[in-house]
Amino acid sequence: MFVSITDAPIDINDLIERTRNHNAGAIVTFQGTVRRFTGELEVESLIYDSYREMAEKIIREICAEAKRKFLVLDVNVIHRLGKIGLGEDSIAICVASSHRKDAFLACEFVIGTVKEKAPIWKMDVTPEGEKKWRD
Numbered sequence: 001m002f003v004s005i006t007d008a009p010i011d012i013n014d015l016i017e018r019t020r021n022h023n024a025g026a027i028v029t030f031q032g033t034v035r036r037f038t039g040e041l042e043v044e045s046l047i048y049d050s051y052r053e054m055a056e057k058i059i060r061e062i063c064a065e066a067k068r069k070f071l072v073l074d075v076n077v078i079h080r081l082g083k084i085g086l087g088e089d090s091i092a093i094c095v096a097s098s099h100r101k102d103a104f105l106a107c108e109f110v111i112g113t114v115k116e117k118a119p120i121w122k123m124d125v126t127p128e129g130e131k132k133w134r135d
Contacts, residue, residue, distance in 0.1 A: 002018050003056055012031060042126060043126055043127075059118055072097040079118070090122075
């Protein structure tokens with residue numbers, strides 16, 4: 001298991017290679033990317049902030065729970081902080097499993113639970129420079 005909260009761009013290929021396992025028949029990846037519209041609000045970037053140590057601890061716990069619950073071989077997560085532009089990744093998750101169904105289910109569990117429980121906050125930045133924290 002590898003969990004990182006970073007200010008650097010996410011290298012998805014490195015994360016995939018960390019996850020690769022000779023016992024795995026599937027590696028499922030999820031990349032959360034910055035999109036232009038949040039509902040009707042147009043954004044040019046997002047700014048992420050967090051209680052870094054607590055976020056890493058909670059994400060590790062979520063990954064461990066996913067491994068137990070879905071019997072997957074490995075779960076690795078990188079979450080980026082700071083200003084992130086359109087099309088860039090804010091989070092990447094890789095799950096290795098013997099079978100694809102377990103990997104997909106675990107990956108969906110991890111992203112949903114990270115969004116719900118990890119102390120990571122997101123601010124929208126509009127093309128006009130307006131900034132607004134999301135609820």
